[in-house]
Amino acid sequence: MSKYVFQDVLDSIWSHFGDAMLLYQAVGTSMAGIVQERKTQPDRGGGGVPPLYHHALNRAVVVAVVGGTGAYFETLAQAVLEVSHGGANQAVLDAVAVVDETSPRGQAGPELDKEQQNRIIEEILQDAGIDPETEPETAEQMRTQIRELPMTIVDGGWPGKEMMEIEHFNDKAVVRLNHRHPFIRDVYDALIKCAGKQPDAQDKEDVLDLVRRASLALQVLFLAYAKAENLHRDPALFDDLRSYWGLHTASYMSELEKHEQ
DSSP states (O other), X not given: OOOOTXXXXXXXXXXXXXXXXXXXXXXXXXXXXXHHHHHHOTXXXXXXXXXXXXXXXXXXXXXXXXXXXXXXXXXXXXXHHHHHHHOSOHHHHHHHHHHHTTSOOOOSOTTOOHHHHHHXXXXXXXXXXXXXXXXXXXXXXXXXXXXXXXXXXXXXXXXXXXXXXXXXXXXXXXXXXXXXXXXXXXXXXXXXXXXXXXXXXXXXXXXXXXXXXXXXXXXXXXXXXXXXXXXXXOGGXXXXXXXXXXXXXXXXXXXXXXXXX
């Protein structure tokens, strides 16, 4: 079953308030004990005022709730940041990484030294709008992702007809999406935005219209690729490319379905 983009964060909400729930239960047990004690000892003094330890429990509940709320919204903010900067859903990257474990190693870009790799990574961060000075944690997270994962998608935008650019180095690939391209801007971004909303927060007709536009755009995408091949005198040169593309698409989709179940 496919998930809402932030479903994992929503599912984790109770884990952030675990301490508060335990303390709240302790308060309930404490109050029940006080009530029972006063029923059995009606002449006991105290004027109905709970003991000091009960006040301490109440304060602890409040502190735990405040702390849990802060931690939850910090987790949610990080998830939003990953969606805005990460380019690809983590489930997709995980699926690709699993398939890559048993796939032939990439052959592109083996000659780049560490300095050249670092320069490319910093350029990728810049194109993605990530400032290492103001967003050091996000920048380092992206650097680690690029270095460790076989493939990564990052955001970018430039004038030109390319939908994407691909950086190859040391058998890895980084896909830079051009968000100024009509397909990325009007279809891909619209789908990402739609996936990031709860179903009941969206208009049914708008969603159906987006699905129709996306289905048409995918047909256009396939035909545009065919046209690009057709411009070459010997399109048979692309036979292996198409085979590898189809093979890896099928493998990634199969693994992604396992992640989504």
